[in-house]
Amino acid sequence: MATGMAMERRGSSASPLSQTARPAVSSGYKFATAWEQNAPLTEQQQAAVAALARSAAERPMPAHVAALSQPSQRPPVAPVAASDPKGDVAQGGGASELVELNSQHQFYKWFTDLESAMKSETEEKYRQYVNTLTGHLETCDEILEHLDGTLARFDDLQAQHQAVATKTKMLHDACERLVMEKERLIEFADALRTKLNYFDELENISTQFHAPTMSVGSSHFLPLLKRLDECISYVTNNPQYADSSVYLVKFKQLQSRALGMVRTHVLNVLRNASLQVQTAVKENSTLGGSGKIAITEGAETTVLYVKFKAAASDLKTLMQEIENRSSRKEYSQVLTDLTSLYCEQRLALVQSVVSSRIAEYARREPLPSLTRSGCAYLGQVCQLEHQLFDHFFPVSASDPLNLAPLLDPLCTTLYDTLRARFIHEADLDLLCELVDILKGEVLDEQLGRRRESAAGLHPTIMKTLADVQERLTFRAQTHMRDEIANYLPSAEDLDFPAKLEQASAAAVGSEEEGRDNYSTWYPPLEKTLSCLSKLYRCLEPTIFTGLAQDAINMCSTSIQRSSKLIERRASQMDGQLFLIKHLLILREQIAPFDIDFSVTHKELDFTHLLEHLRRVLRGQSSLWSSQSLARTFSPRVMDYQIDAKKELEKNLKLTCEQFIMLVTKITIEPLLSFMTKVTAVKVATRSRPLDADVPKALKEQAFATPDKLAEMVANVEEVVKKQVPEIVSKMGLYLQNSSTRTILFKPIKSNILEAHGQVLSLLDSDYTPDEAAQVPIMNLSDLQSFLEGLC
Template sequence: MSIKDKIPEGVFKRRFRNLNIVNSITVNGIREGLTNKEMTTTTTRTGVPNSEAVSRGYNFASTWEQNAPLTEQQHAAIIALSHAVVDRPFPSKLENISRENNGLSVSTKHGTVEESGEIDGVLVNTNQFYKWFTDLEAAMKSETEEKYQQYVSTLTERIQTCDSILQQVDETLDLFNELQMQHQVVATKTKTLHDACDRMVIEKQRLIEFAESLRNKLNYFDELENVATSFYSSNTNVASENFLPQLKKLDDCITYVENNPQYAESNVYLVKFRQLQSRALGMIRAHVLSVLKSSTSQVQTALKGSGGNKATVSEGVEASIIYVRFKAAASELKPVLEEIERRSSRKEYVQILSECHRIYCEQRLSLVKGIVSQRISEYSKKETLPSLTRSGCAYLMQVCQLEHQLFDHFFPSTSEDITSLAPLVDPLCTFLYDTLRPKLIHETNLDVLCELVDILKIEVIGEQLSRRSESLAGIRPTLDRILADIHERLTFRARTHIRDEIANYLPLDEDLDYPGKLEQSPEIKSDPTSIELSSDVVKTWYPPLEKTVSCLSKLYNCLEQAVFTGLAQEAVEVCSLSIQKASKLVAKRSSQMDGQLFLIKHLLILREQIAPFDIEFSVTHKELDFSHLLEHLRRILRGQTSLFDWSRSTSLARTLSPRVLESQIDAKKELEKNLKATCEEFIMSVTKLVVDPMLSFVTKVTAVRVALSSGGQNQKLESAMGKSLKEHAFASPDKVAEIVQKVNAGMQDELPRVMEKMKLYLQNPSTRTILFKPIKTNIIEAHEQVESLLKKEYSQEEIDNIKMVSIQELQAQLDNLI
């Protein structure tokens, strides 16, 4: 441990400031690590004796410095100390030291080192140095310990003070803990008291709410006496101010008691409340009846004063008195009726509201039924059935609209329900219905019935009723009923018309005058199969055809599709049969060809005229068949089967059960079938008329060839097998030439007449072209067959003598005829 570590820095500095060391063995020498030789030389220079003790001391110091080297920090402190010592002057006490003495000396004048801090003498050996250093160290330690002793004393006093303070703090803490415990006890008691207060407040609030709830519930029961006193009072009436509020209280009490049947005597209170409610509703009913009767009486008096007879009052005055005055007279009922409508969710008020509706309708009906009946009777006497229907419906719709507006004034919330006003509207509509129905039943004209359908379906229901559907909804059932009656009557008359005028039509002589009837008519330029037909064209038709087309065109937009389909199928079927019957009569009267063309003409017209109708002309007929019943009864009588064998197919139930036979008739397909057959018949008849000789010749040739190919069975055939075709009598060149001449004559004479008749009956060129095309084909095929035979069996000279027309010339000749 170095000197600096043992001596505090302040003491070290203070001690060495008092030393007068000149050219002595200083710490600088130790710090610089002087060797013994250097130390000896230095001592010699300074005049100090060169002793062995000094040498050992220096060696010891050097060894000490090597064994205990200083740190860099210590070196820096020593250097700083050296500079501080060199720069400062010696104290005045050390100035008397002899500067002449070159040895290491320290003088001490009075007292010891401890007293004066000075050392007088010369350190000549190590012991002296150690002794001096020990004394110095002891002095320094004494000074240091004294300082620390003072510090320890101070600390001890302060510790004692702190102990005293700590003891006081402990006592204070004990007091504080005790105070805290007391505070905790007080806080606990306070919290308990606070919780108890909160519970008491909550309990108080609960009791208050319970008392309030109980009071509110008891109020409903307490109201019984108040309401009963009010309703049984002689001064109470519906018009008073307190009536409706009391009625509302009564309804609330009934609702509450109904919803809480668990309360004691709730059933008893409910019965009493309902009794009061019945009394109140009875008062309302009586009040409404009284006010409405009074209003009716006032209006009737006004009517009598205006015209003497309400049936003779003008329509303007009638509307003013019946509707305006009645509305003003009955205005006092509006608050009560609105209150009833507002409570119509309850069944009791539904019933009283219905009663008010009925009373209102009865009073209004007694007021207006005479006027409406008289007005419709006047229309019935003056106008025709279509005009009566139009005027009566218009007047009835006007009355119904005014009545609906008046009803809406009294009952604004329930006026949309058409059933509410039905007791008034239905009797008024019945007047018109009862007036129209007898006339409808006796009406036989289809045109009038169709006009009635148009009036009701298009004008009344389609236009007027659709614009005011809400106010006129009550009249719609009556209009539909009248329209249904007209449909029924129209259907019946249509069937009668089809039966009498079409199916059972008895033709007159002029009806069968064909082709004279066509020849007498003016030239028809338009297409007779078109929809728009002139009167001249229609006059050439057979009357049942004209009646059928006219009837169907009238009924198409007047009847429902299902009904019209049945009538159309029946009409087309009987018309087709009637035309076929007439064609036979025409054939007998004129010619077979006239009958065929007559049938073709009218069937074509009928087919084209029914084409625009978008319906199916097929009808399914169902009928019961009992034909199997006789055979089953025979088997039962023979004992072949049992009557009571319910498990077999021959049981009584199956035996007596009829069979349902279904048959479908399509009038349009039947028409097409008849038309096709007639056209084919006409084509064959014209073909035979022109080329029948050629067809007979070809037939005979074919028969001969067949006989020759099958082999002869007799002498005559065997002899004929060796002959050629022209060697036969029927096929000689002269016979063939005769046949060709007959055909050419027919082509020149008969065929033009046929074409003239076709033009007379069938004015449409395309129709004639279609019908003549197979005739042309048949004629050309006949000529081609004969020409083929001639080329195979006859010479060219014979063919030239026969003078057969070429196919090209024949086609050109036929084309010119169309």
């Protein structure tokens, strides 16, 4: 218990020391850590601190503790060291004094003294450690003071360095500004010198251009001309400079002088080349039949083109320079003048040769051959001229208009020669052949193959083609009027059906059997189809459509007129079959033509004027008002459409219906009349009053007695069995196509079967079986088999 109390008192006595030492240690540690981060020590300093730490760590033990640690000097366990009255443990001779404890109070006092002594001994090492740390802190404070002084001096040094750097930068910036200003001044001086150079060049260029040795062929001419163009361009783009307009006028004068020298030089070179070629032409020419000098065909290309190209080859570079500057107005005009000069010189050389050659073709060849030869020769001339022109003017050669002054007169020679021939031509076949030659051989083959090189010939060919087509159209209209509309048929043309019978007999056993013989066609039909087939590939669709419309109408009218004549000569059936035959052929033959046969016409309609004048007379309107006058004298434009193909179909349908009614009337007319009377009797019977007398039965009527009916049916059956096969045979004579005959005979057969069916129904309803047996009428199945076997 006493021991516990003593321990409690020890703990309470040690608490203030620990509470005092702990903050000091913590504060020192934090300061040291911060100092290490802010002011790191050198290696030498760190080594010194480490040595101090080692020396402080190796402290000797106190003497009395060291003595007690020796086993030989330990006191006995029983005795207890006594203490002096002050509470200090008695020491002496290296051993504790033995104290006798007689009471509890003495024990507590002894224990308290002993505890105090132990406390003092325990705290001693902490005091020494605190003293050591305090010394270290003082040392650190001294070091800090020294470092603060050093840092202050370092801050001064840094401020001085910053001031020096700022002054250096300012000096550097000032130097850079001076350098930039110098460069700007140099650039300004160079720019000013460059701009002044253009004005200073006036005197230099003027002196060189007016020099007596200056010529277009000189090597200095083109560079000098280029420099002149640069000066003009610069002065033109900078009108704000002083005296720029004056300098521009002077530069322009020099440019005009230079370009004039170019024109003169080119003209002289072309003339010299032309003289050389003319000399060569005379050496290679012969006297023609007309007294004109004509160059031989073998030497024509060499003399007219190769020699001229060689003679004028020195112009090529100059022409290319002029073409490269053709975007400017002055050079464009000069280039136009040079191409005109070139075309004039070439035309003087070539025109007589080309005219002689075409005249020679015209004398010895017919019109188709002349067209082929003339176009082929002129196409070759155009190609050679284009190649030669391209040698001098590479850029301008891409535009055919530049070569037009040369090629148009040459092509006009061929056009005039051809037009003088075909304008009097009346043969449609020959005119169609000319169109085929111009479109197929010339445009598609010759010009299509040469393309750009023969483009100069294209306008002349198109003009010639248009004139030939116009002549062909006129002759086609005349042909249709004379040979189709106004055709006068001969007796042989109207000899139907004998003409068909002869053709059928001649075709028996041959390959033509069963086909429609063209020789049996009515001549206007043949001429119409032949004319349309020729014109279809030769004329434009719009022109051909109008001609086809007129031709079909004329042909249809002519066939109908001839049909009436055949009806008077042969029979009505022959006339109708003739008309059906030829209308079918006409419809079939025009089907391949890929055109629209409808034509829209415009007409002025004045029918509304009458009503308006009536209103004026009645006083309902005024004639003198501007609105009334406009209404009165403004016609209405009416559009109406004519379709020749539809009109043809309409006429064909009407003719077929007339033929069907004719055959029906011939075969079963008595039956139709009989059924009409029967219908009238039955209608009268149904509509009689109730108080009227009972009418006679149908078989009691005079026209419907069994005997009368049997006689009538017998006559009809005889006609059907005899004439229907003849009619079908005649249909086969006119209509070669079996399907056409079947279609045409089908309504006839239906009419015959329907009439017989009505009579048979009447026999079943109104006659006794015995009376019906007396009537010799075929049943429907037998009649149908009979009719189907005919066609």
